[in-house]
Amino acid sequence: MKTVSETRLKGRIIGFEExxxxxxxxxxxxxxxxxxxxxxxxxxxxxxxxPYYILEDYSFDIDDHVAEGLIERSGEDEAIxxxxxxxxxxxxxxxxxxxxxxxxxxRSRFVQVxxxxxxxxxxxxxAVKKEE
Numbered sequence: 205m206k207t208v209s210e211t212r213l214k215g216r217i218i219g220f221e222e223x224x225x226x227x228x229x230x231x232x233x234x235x236x237x238x239x240x241x242x243x244x245x246x247x248x249x250x251x252x253x254x255p256y257y258i259l260e261d262y263s264f265d266i267d268d269h270v271a272e273g274l275i276e277r278s279g280e281d282e283a284i285x286x287x288x289x290x291x292x293x294x295x296x297x298x299x300x301x302x303x304x305x306x307x308x309x310x311r312s313r314f315v316q317v318x319x320x321x322x323x324x325x326x327x328x329x330x331a332v333k334k335e336e
Contacts, residue, residue: 213241215314217250217287218303226314228252228307239285241305252285258299258330264322266306283307289327302326 211228225244232238237257241250255262262284285305289298301324307314 211309211312212244213307213309213312213314215305215307216316217241217305218316218318220248223248238288241285251288251290252305253288253299255284255286255299255301255304258286258328259301262301262324264304264319264324266317266319283309296329297331298327298329300326301328 210230213226213228214224215226216224220243223243223245227242227244229240229242230236231240237254239252241252243249283306285307287300287303287305289300291298302322303316303318303326305314305316
C-alpha cells in the first residue's frame with residue numbers, strides 16, 4: 205500500500221459513520237504492510253493491512269456508483285486495505301476481507317464497501333510473514 209508518512213483522508217468506516225476525518229500513517233515503517241488509520245476527531249484507530257499481503261489473488265468487483273469519483277482510470281493512486289482484528293484472548297491476527305477500504309490518495313478520500321458475491325469472510329485468520 206502506497207503512502208506518505210501521514211496522509212489526511214475523508215471517508216467512513218462501517219459502524220463509525222459519525223466520524224469522517226482520518227490520518228493514514230505508517231508507524232510500523234514504510235516497508236511494513238500495516239498502516240494505522242487514525243480518526244482526527246477522537247481517540248479511535250484502526251490497524252489496516254494490504255490484503256495482497258495475505259491473499260495474493262484477492263479480487264472483487266464494486267458497483268459503478270461506488271467507484272465514481274473515487275477510482276481513477278489509471279489506477280495509480282488507489283490502494284486497497286482491509287481492517288485487522290486483534291482479539292485479546294488470541295495471539296492470531298484476523299482480517300475482514302469482506303469489507304475492503306478503497307483509498308484514493310490523490311483525492312484524499314476512501315470508501316469502505318461490503319462485498320456481496322465474492323465469498324470472503326469477515327474474520328479470516330492470518331500469520332505475519334517473517335523476513336528471511
